[in-house]
Amino acid sequence: MTISASPAETIAHGQALAATLRRGDVLALSGDLGAGKTHFVKGLAAGLGTAASVTSPTFTLLHEYPGGRLPLYHFDLYRLDDADEALRIGLDEYLYGDGVCVIEWAEKFPALLPPYTRWLRFIHREDGTREIRESGAL
Numbered sequence: 001m002t003i004s005a006s007p008a009e010t011i012a013h014g015q016a017l018a019a020t021l022r023r024g025d026v027l028a029l030s031g032d033l034g035a036g037k038t039h040f041v042k043g044l045a046a047g048l049g050t051a052a053s054v055t056s057p058t059f060t061l062l063h064e065y066p067g068g069r070l071p072l073y074h075f076d077l078y079r080l081d082d083a084d085e086a087l088r089i090g091l092d093e094y095l096y097g098d099g100v101c102v103i104e105w106a107e108k109f110p111a112l113l114p115p116y117t118r119w120l121r122f123i124h125r126e127d128g129t130r131e132i133r134e135s136g137a138l
């Protein structure tokens with residue numbers, strides 16, 4: 001469990017975690033709107049060394065960040081209505097592909113994800129800080 005007191009700290013946590021990532025890893029991020037998930041992904045992208053700046057793929061479902069140590073595939077399932085839609089956009093090809101997948105709102109469709117998925121839960125605490133908890137499964 002980690003506490004983050006600022007957006008910059010959340011980015012730094014993402015950056016630190018990026019150093020541990022290997023080809024094929026899947027990170028599932030859960031937590032309310034504004035909990036800091038996208039900021040964490042900014043850190044992952046920076047840590048992997050991608051040049052592009054990270055924005056939320058809420059409307060497009062997927063942003064790809066090539067050019068780093070590993071390609072990063074950033075999903076946001078917030079607007080997704082059913083699991084079939086995710087399969088239609090080729091989720092499986094990314095999950096079992098050549099890079100790292102990070103998925104916001106993954107808790108909506110946990111059955112889509114492989115058993116080795118690393119789950120990170122973001123909690124907006126009353127004092128304004130964010131708690132980031134990792135667990136093996138949801």
Ligand SMILES: Nc1ncnc2c1ncn2[C@@H]1O[C@H](COP(=O)(O)OP(=O)(O)O)[C@@H](O)[C@H]1O
Binds near residue numbers: 033037
């Ligand atoms: N410790 C913190 N970590 C991350 N974001 C924070 C933190 N404290 C305040 N914020 C603010 O909360 C919002 C988080 O937004 P975002 O990362 O897009 O969240 P999510 O993707 O979970 O909806 C931003 O407006 C950011 O400035």
Ligand SMILES: [Mg+2]
Binds near residue numbers: 037038056076104
């Ligand atoms: Mg987000």
